[in-house]
Amino acid sequence: MSHNWEKILVSSSDTIRSVLRTIDQQAFKLALVVDREDKLLGTVSDGDIRRAILSDASLKDEVATVMNTNPTTADTSMTRESILSLMERRELHSIPVLNNQVVVGLETLHGLLHKPQYENPVFLMAGGFGTRLKPLTDNCPKPLLKVGERPILETVILSFIRSGFTNFYISTHYLPEMIQNTIGDGSRWGVKIQYIHEDTPLGTGGALGLLPEDLPDLPVIVMNGDVLTKINFEEVLAFHNSKQSNATMCVREFEYQVPFGVIEAKDLKITDIVEKPTYRFHVNAGIYVINKSLISQVKKEEYLDMPTLFESHIGNDAHVYPFHEYWLDIGRMDDFKRAQVDILTLSL
Template identity: 55%
Template sequence: MTHQWRDALVTPQTTIVETLKILDKVALRIALIVDTEMKLLGVVTDGDIRRSLLKNVPLHESISSIMNIHPVTITKNEIGDPAQLIMSRHGILSIPVLDNGIVIGLEKIQTYKHSETYENPVFIMAGGFGTRLKPLTDNCPKPMLKIGDKPILETLIMQFKRAGFKNIFISTHYLPETITDYFNDGESWGVNIRYVHESKPLGTGGALGLLPDDIPDLPLIMINGDVLTNINIDKLLKFHNNSGGCATMCVREYRHQIPYGVIETENGKIVSMVEKPMQTFFINAGIYVLEPSVYKNVDNDVKIDMPTLLEHKISSGNIVYTFPIYEYWLDIGRMDDFNKAQLDIKGFI
């Protein structure tokens, strides 16, 4: 039984955004909503959070507004094999342990399962110039800049390795030898690395046309080489496989406050006034899962970015799903992002 479960307890009045911080910190991917007597009132998983974000539920709402009030639970007598069977049957990763309705623990499927391995290819885009990070990138590709004691690219590769992915493809263009000489074939990192080289920049989608023909005929996970994140890769892939879409794009909620009062008019008359309203958008997080029908049909030597490629698929009648990520995510594009990453790296993985 995990000993961190007490850190995942929240009250019904806790806000969604506060619960997000707890989920991220505790890394159990479930919050247990309890009353003052430790009686379980409901649970919220990271999946519940994602669905609420897609429904535009405000982050300041109380967690009780989205909690599952009928969760699957077990008693202390079911800890062990029965718990594993129940979790497998219901397709859940963790299950509260109750004694007369009172929370006394939390069981995780991870306790009983060996780590899964995947044959799915992983494609890391590492060919950019990193112009906004000059002079750091004058003699070093951006993905090879060190965050902490490791290059960004090494941190990414090790995250995929720990998640069970070993087939790594890396696109290169700017100073490619810096990358290939460092990682070689990936054996020292316990993965298989192959490279595709863009003789000219082909955009974030164009490099897909350079992938070899013998790549496994499975969904491909694609990620920009300057992204720092602790997204659950296993859950992302499972979401994609269950969705039935041709592609999945990871998105991040972005909030922007207009610094002025906004006036809405009709025929010159004021109908509403909102002081400094907050606007919420989903932005592209630079992480995708693509079906073979997408990445194996990109023409060789054609420049195209990923949003345009996916727009073409959508216009042809295909479905592209979004996967909201609330976990740590940082696009290291500017100097202030780079400096922030140096501070964050100590605790994000």
């Protein structure tokens, strides 16, 4: 998806002249007319303006008078192949991507045709009980709770698909049949999804031991199935490979302000007083890249959490990947409520 699409958003009250300047300055040959909430009202191409001028329109007229009010659009749930097919049928070079009518991106024909595909397996953890989200999870596994119009897990899978990943494994334990029946085998998105069932919870690290031995000899991206994020998975993978890492943990900066004055002392004598200091830490974001050689060392059916797995490689070939993109771990009810708001403006 193009990174510069926000530069072609215009208002319906903008003049044709100003919109023409916007189109000329960008490479898309298109402007997207939106309201104050970025909901799409229409599109304007240089061809639309040219035809309007030939019909005696003035460059001082509002662009709303010449925009296409029924443009072809894509939804965030559509796969690369379906968008390409739509663009081919309509003979389009670009197409706005919407989420509940809000513009969240722009796909271009050039970008889609040159997007790489990755054979690296993606392993998603979806076996938790979601205890802190009761009663919502009494009869529904947390990864299937809907954020917006889709289950959390489906949103996670679609974000990987848009990044070029096609080979998925999902770890289940609580209500596994419901997850399999809802998500399916991936054929509706043109990808492959396989399921791994934990008879007893094994932890994120222990679940790795259940992956099949015939995995391709490529790093595996491991992620909790209840995380919403805008992290660039391709860049994470490139970082892991460039560092020749055996295990990479994605981390976020966490900021905590002490609500009191902190007193520093030595031999009971005050040496400093710091009023309400702020401390910053890197915290585990629940996103990892693990080499197959390390996965093969994990014992089957033995509990192992991911921090313990990383501890055995501290100082050797384990790295952290700090990132600043959007990230939300939906662990509590407040997180779930926040996700319902965030999803309206995120390209997820």
